[in-house]
Amino acid sequence: MKETIKMDRIEDAIADFKEGKFVIVVDDEDRENEGDLIIAAEKITPEKVNFMLKHARGVLCAPVTVSRCKELDLPHQVSDNTSVLGTPFTVTIDKLEGCTTGVSASDRAATIQALADPTSTPATFGRPGHINPLYAQE
Secondary structure, eight states: OOOOOOOOOHHHHHHHHHTTOOEEEEOOTTTTOOEEEEOOGGGOOHHHHHHIIIIIOSOOEEEEEHHHHHHTTOOBSOSSOOSTTOOOBBOOEEEOTTOSSSOSHHHHHHHHHHHHOTTOOGGGEEEEEEEEEEEEOO
């Protein structure tokens, strides 16, 4: 007997995302065939960062559009990306003002929120850091 998995409607997932709830996005079977736990950056909290680090146990990434990466002067992490999937990471960052080491859930949440803040500038962030921005498609 084949196991079936119930998937929510896209509209429901978008509504949950807008409300600041976690959503699991599953990618193609021919790529990583995994689920990514996502949340809107402006809705992130230290508690939600802690949950992601404790339960999802993957790399904590923050997708950022290519145009925003250019505005924030976030270059690719390496000039010759030879990783199997070519994941387009930028340099790692931490928010400077109001943060300490950058590694705490509070500091990571503040950095992610700052990435979503349209008033942030390149001077908002220190490099290297503990958040992994990721070039997102426009």
